[in-house]
Amino acid sequence: xxxxxxxxxxxxxxxxxxxxxxxxxxxxxxxxxxxxxxxxxxxxxxxxxxxxxxxxxxxxxxxxxxxxxxxxxxxxxxxxxxxxxxxxxxxxxxxxxxxxxxxxxxxxxxxxxxxxxxxxxxxxxxxxxxxxxxxxxxxxxxxxxxxxxxxxxxxxxxxxxxxxxxxxxxxxxxxxxxxxxxxxxxxxxxxxxxxxxxxxxxxxxxxxxxxxxxxxxxxxxxxxxxxxxx
Amino acid sequence: xxxxxxxxxxxxxxxxxxxxxxxxxxxxxxxxxxxxxxxxxxxxxxxxxxxxxxxxxxxxxxxxxxxxxxxxxxxxxxxxxxxxxxxxxxxxxxxxxxxxxxxxxxxxxxxxxxxxxxxxxxxxxxxxxxxxxxxxxxxxxxxxxxxxxxxxxxxxxxxxxxxxxxxxxxxxxxxxxxxxxxxxxxxxxxxxxxxxxxxxxxxxxxxxxxxxxxxxxxxxxxxxxxxxxx
DNA sequence: CCAAAAGTGTTCATCGTACACCCATGT
DNA sequence: ACATGGGTGTACGATGAACACTTTTGG
Numbered sequence: 001x002x003x004x005x006x007x008x009x010x011x012x013x014x015x016x017x018x019x020x021x022x023x024x025x026x027x028x029x030x031x032x033x034x035x036x037x038x039x040x041x042x043x044x045x046x047x048x049x050x051x052x053x054x055x056x057x058x059x060x061x062x063x064x065x066x067x068x069x070x071x072x073x074x075x076x077x078x079x080x081x082x083x084x085x086x087x088x089x090x091x092x093x094x095x096x097x098x099x100x101x102x103x104x105x106x107x108x109x110x111x112x113x114x115x116x117x118x119x120x121x122x123x124x125x126x127x128x129x130x131x132x133x134x135x136x137x138x139x140x141x142x143x144x145x146x147x148x149x150x151x152x153x154x155x156x157x158x159x160x161x162x163x164x165x166x167x168x169x170x171x172x173x174x175x176x177x178x179x180x181x182x183x184x185x186x187x188x189x190x191x192x193x194x195x196x197x198x199x200x201x202x203x204x205x206x207x208x209x210x211x212x213x214x215x216x217x218x219x220x221x222x223x224x225x226x227x228x229x230x
Numbered sequence: 231x232x233x234x235x236x237x238x239x240x241x242x243x244x245x246x247x248x249x250x251x252x253x254x255x256x257x258x259x260x261x262x263x264x265x266x267x268x269x270x271x272x273x274x275x276x277x278x279x280x281x282x283x284x285x286x287x288x289x290x291x292x293x294x295x296x297x298x299x300x301x302x303x304x305x306x307x308x309x310x311x312x313x314x315x316x317x318x319x320x321x322x323x324x325x326x327x328x329x330x331x332x333x334x335x336x337x338x339x340x341x342x343x344x345x346x347x348x349x350x351x352x353x354x355x356x357x358x359x360x361x362x363x364x365x366x367x368x369x370x371x372x373x374x375x376x377x378x379x380x381x382x383x384x385x386x387x388x389x390x391x392x393x394x395x396x397x398x399x400x401x402x403x404x405x406x407x408x409x410x411x412x413x414x415x416x417x418x419x420x421x422x423x424x425x426x427x428x429x430x431x432x433x434x435x436x437x438x439x440x441x442x443x444x445x446x447x448x449x450x451x452x453x454x455x456x457x458x459x460x
Numbered sequence: 461c462c463a464a465a466a467g468t469g470t471t472c473a474t475c476g477t478a479c480a481c482c483c484a485t486g487t
Numbered sequence: 488a489c490a491t492g493g494g495t496g497t498a499c500g501a502t503g504a505a506c507a508c509t510t511t512t513g514g
Contacts (some may be wrong), residue, residue: 003269003320008283009239012313012324037235053238055324057313081311083242083287088234092283094242097312102331164466181468182504204465206511394493411495412477434492435485 012051013088013095014060015132017079017139018069019106020119021156021169026037028172029067029104030125030136033117039090040129046136047115061098068115071110075155077146078098079139087131099139101156116141121168147173151192154213162200163187168224170230185228192218236281242281243318243325244290245362247309247369248299248348250334251386251399258402259334260366261298263347270359271321276344277368278325291328298340298345305385306330307376309369317361329369330341331386353405353453377403378460384443392430392438393417400460423446 018031035045046123049064051057076098082096104119112118120126122140127133146152153169154161167183179214187193192214199207248261265275279294281287306328313324331407335348342348352370355365383399384391385387393449397413417423422444429437448458 003267004241004280004323007241007280010240010242010281010283011234011237012240021507037233049314050234050237051240051324053240054315056315057311057324078311081287081308083281084283085286085328092282093234096286096313162466180466181506184467185469186503201513204511205513206464206466210467263477285503392493409479410493411479414478414494415496433483435487436483436493437485437494 009029011091011093012057013048013093014047014051014057014064015046015082015095015097015135016061016065016068016076017046017097017099017136018065019099019101019122019139019143020107021101021172022104022119023165024166025121026172027118027121027123027175028166029121031112031117031119032128033068033109033115033124035129036116039088043129044126044132045129046097046132047117047138051096057096064100065100068111068117069102069106071102071106074100074102076150077142079135080130080141082131082135084131091132097135097139099143101143101152103158105193134213143174148230151213151218151227153230158198160198160210160212162210164203164208165200183230190228192221241321241323242287243278243323243343244281244287244294245276245312245325245327246291246298247276247277247327247329247351247366248295248304249329249331249369249373250337251331251402252334253395253398255351256398257351257353257405258403259349259351261342261347261349262335262355262358263345264297265359266346267320273359274356275359276327277347281326287326288364291326295328295330298341299332299336300341300346301332301336304330304332305382307372309365312361312365314361317340319360325368325378325452327365329373331373331382333386333388345442353363374403379458380450381443381458383460390426390428390430390439394433394438396431413460420458422451422458 001074007199008096020031022029031047032044033047035041035043047064047068049060051060055063065074065076066072077100079097079099081094085092125136128136147170153166156169157165163184167178167180193211194214196210196212197208198209199205234241250259251258262274262276265273277294277298279290281290285293295306296302297302307330309327311324311326315339316372317323343444355366358366377400383396384397387395393414397408397410401408422443423441426440426442428440430440431437
């Protein structure tokens with residue numbers, strides 16, 4: 001038996017907003033590419049793709065992100081669905097935008113180069129095609145809220161990380177310097193970090209202690225109605 | 231010239247989560263209906279509809295809400311897009327959920343009855359079909375955040391409203407009593423209300439002063455980076 | 461011994477919260 | 488006169504922001 005006959009079907013696409021954090025630099029970067037097909041060939045664009053019949057939209061988002069970065073299982077969050085009629089001059093296409101955050105040295109260079117993609121600092125972004133610039137703007141807003149509200153930052157760094165490293169990430173996300181005393185106090189007050197006995201000695205003579213995020217503890221607290229807040 | 235050939239097309243739907251506030255009662259209600267068609271005929275469901283080729287998704291959301299309530303131009307906000315493969319047993323359908331908030335006495339009774347819809351307090355909701363209960367849960371969460379963050383409450387009440395009325399709305403949204411002194415202080419401190427010389431005398435002997443929301447002032451402040459917070 | 465980054469405490473203003481009584485008026 | 492909801496102020500603790508010096512150690 002068939003339901004829902006005679007309804008219009010549409011093309012449904014995914015656009016992926018992939019932020020990368022580069023520990024060395026102090027800015028978030030965005031992975032964008034020059035389009036290889038019409039319409040708008042050669043213009044700067046987000047990575048995208050169409051949702052197939054046999055995959056969920058989340059799967060489609062992960063698939064397109066994988067095609068570009070070679071990374072599996074990145075943190076990806078749905079941002080918003082863009083469905084104005086004229087948004088894509090190539091046809092009537094509704095697009096679900098997703099964003100993610102990856103370690104910038106983690107991606108697969110071959111994949112990226114194959115697509116003609118580049119990492120561009122978010123303060124230096126060129127105009128993007130269609131409504132992609134709007135998508136990015138919305139993504140940055142949402143990312144900042146997420147970073148305050150949920151410990152997404154930790155998932156970006158290696159399992160062991162130092163507090164100055166984490167602070168650098170937050171400074172990149174908010175594009176503003178933070179007071180290290182306040183940052184450290186607030187962070188440790190949540191009791192979600194486990195101090196290790198080991199030091200990181202690359203970036204300073206003195207060395208900074210490594211910490212580990214206590215995921216289990218975090219989930220326990222969450223269940224009790226705890227609110228992460230930085 | 232045709233682009234994007236040979237891609238799968240999908241059915242794209244809208245589901246509308248319509249909250250209503252009834253000044254008399256102290257609870258938000260949700261407008262749900264018994265499905266008139268298969269699959270899941272007779273079960274409780276949100277109002278929905280398919281996105282047509284020649285309308286934006288926002289327009290489709292407004293259209294379906296209008297069909298059910300007879301109201302034009304209600305505040306409607308996109309919530310989330312649900313696209314798991316098996317979410318609708320009737321076929322592969324991706325649905326963009328929207329939510330809105332209306333004055334409960336404002337809707338058109340004929341429209342509502344024609345669809346077999348009812349207002350149900352959010353604490354007494356039955357199981358809904360498919361993933362509709364999840365949609366509602368998400369909508370309540372987002373509505374609460376919105377109400378703290380943006381003055382959506384005001385748009386729900388008549389142009390002239392009293393502070394106790396507004397407080398009642400917030401109590402309904404958060405499902406918790408608020409301290410009237412603190413509520414009033416914080417509210418007035420923002421300087422967004424204009425006190426009128428007139429009193430509302432229905433609900434008390436003494437009467438409560440009417441206020442008006444200063445929309446222009448609000449937009450001015452917004453432009454300067456003001457954050458609404460209640 | 462010096463440069464460079466890590467680490468550490470205190471003060472102050474602000475904000476959220478808890479709390480109890482008087483006011484105006486219709487019946 | 489009394490019941491009903493409207494309106495007001497204060498005190499306390501928690502939180503966020505500003506701010507400068509000492510420590511460690513590789514070179």
